[in-house]
Amino acid sequence: MQRFTITEKSMPRLDAALLKQFPQLTPGRLHKYLRENKIKVNGKKQPLSTRLACGSEVCVYLPDAMLEVPEGPLFLRAENRLTLVYEDDEVLCADKPAGLPVMDEAGKTADTLINRALLYLYKKGEYVPERDFEPKLCHRLDTGTSGAVLIAKTRRAETFLLQLVKDRRIEKRYLCVTFGRPQPPQAVLEDYLVKDAKAGRVRVTHTPSPTAKNIITKYQTLAVSGRLALLDVELVTGRTHQIRAHMASIGCPILGDSKYGNNAANRELKLKYQALCAYSLHFPEIRENEPCAKLSGKTIHTARPWYYGQILDGTLR
Numbered sequence: 001m002q003r004f005t006i007t008e009k010s011m012p013r014l015d016a017a018l019l020k021q022f023p024q025l026t027p028g029r030l031h032k033y034l035r036e037n038k039i040k041v042n043g044k045k046q047p048l049s050t051r052l053a054c055g056s057e058v059c060v061y062l063p064d065a066m067l068e069v070p071e072g073p074l075f076l077r078a079e080n081r082l083t084l085v086y087e088d089d090e091v092l093c094a095d096k097p098a099g100l101p102v103m104d105e106a107g108k109t110a111d112t113l114i115n116r117a118l119l120y121l122y123k124k125g126e127y128v129p130e131r132d133f134e135p136k137l138c139h140r141l142d143t144g145t146s147g148a149v150l151i152a153k154t155r156r157a158e159t160f161l162l163q164l165v166k167d168r169r170i171e172k173r174y175l176c177v178t179f180g181r182p183q184p185p186q187a188v189l190e191d192y193l194v195k196d197a198k199a200g201r202v203r204v205t206h207t208p209s210p211t212a213k214n215i216i217t218k219y220q221t222l223a224v225s226g227r228l229a230l231l232d233v234e235l236v237t238g239r240t241h242q243i244r245a246h247m248a249s250i251g252c253p254i255l256g257d258s259k260y261g262n263n264a265a266n267r268e269l270k271l272k273y274q275a276l277c278a279y280s281l282h283f284p285e286i287r288e289n290e291p292c293a294k295l296s297g298k299t300i301h302t303a304r305p306w307y308y309g310q311i312l313d314g315t316l317r
Helices: 014-021 027-035 113-124 155-166 242-249 263-269 306-312
Strands: 002-005 039-041 057-060 084-087 091-096 146-152 171-179 186-196 201-205 212-225 228-235 276-282 299-301
Touching: 014 027, 014 039, 014 057, 027 039, 084 299, 091 113, 113 146, 146 155, 171 242, 171 306, 186 242, 201 242, 212 242, 212 306, 228 242, 228 306
Parallel strands: 146 276
Antiparallel strands: 002 057, 039 057, 084 091, 091 146, 171 228, 171 276, 186 201, 186 212, 212 228, 276 299
């Protein structure tokens, strides 16, 4: 068992305080340990969302060995779970679950998509740190978005795929549910996006400016259910939070989106993450002597997300 006392006056959340104190743990494990009554605040079980006053004592009833930071690379402490939808000798494509970050810039979070991929390749014997090229993400998804993410296994594949992404030669399609039915049911939205890095969000404008970047989003309504609509979206440009902000700008925010969406509806329908899934990647023709030639003309699909069927049968409305 280990205990620590809260010294901050900012009243941190219990889960944040635990992860700061024991960075080798994960949010999923915290929920498990809380259910097992292994986490107490001032001698009582409290929700992980509890704000802790300065002086609060937190006790974690686990063996010390489980709370020690093990030696070795961070990826060795990632969850041993990776859903692959494609793999060859140069690239793999993983189906990222909503809630899992693709990476952690600070290098403190063990359980990320890239670390799960490194662990998978390490166990296959295809990646040994300090000997092999470290596989890299070729694009990213928001933590709350699920779906296909490309990871390059070689340096030449990374360079090639990053150029394809930059040149917009990979067609990226998403499935999403909006709160509200877009009118018209099918359209091409062209606007400008301004990023507010300090606030961690973006805004959409109809006029250009020195700080704005153009955005193009195509959508098609596949089905409707009550207040909700199921859309197929093509991301022509790939800006930060583009689909989320663009759909919100026409009055049809993504269901479950706490940043740009309708939080009352999100709470009512008990959505924890945005109903947005990168379900399809289509590759252009690639010459045989080029990197990633096995992807030439190929379309990679992930499994359809849970809300797809629930909109079609009217369960979610």
